Amino acid sequence: MELKPIQTKKDYLSALANIERLWNAPAKSSDADKLDILTLLVQHYESIHHPIADPDPIEFINHVMESRGLTRKDMEPYIGARGRVADILNRTRPLTLEMIRRLVDHLKLPAEVLVKPYPLRRDQELLVA
Secondary structure, three states: OOOOOOOOHHHHHHHHHHHHHHOOOOOOOHHHHHHHHHHHHHHHHHHHHOOOOOOOHHHHHHHHHHHHOOOOHHHHHHHOOHHHHHHHHOOOOOOOHHHHHHHHHHHOOOHHHHOOOOOOHHHHHHHHO
16 A cells, blocks of 8 residues: 555545554554554545534534533533523623633633634524514
């Protein structure tokens, strides 16, 4: 197997087949090294040809809460009092810079996702009207 950049869909499919073949390669073997390199090549190809958009900040926060078993009450130290948490999660108010900083610092959430613009309820209502 020759290692080379993935430039076509055919190259991509071939690399995926080789990854599957090498998947159980013994650690620190030449096959394990090839697997590592192929994985990097596939990741690079996919990042260019199949990029995944960042999620909506509020959907992301809801996902984090669900996956970590957090309640709205658990979010109060980062977002504010119960009413403010409800306003943010219900899209009545936007996240502030200070809220984003606390979510990044304490929950280790990526700032680049939280600073993305997202629609508020009033924006969605204007689109419907």
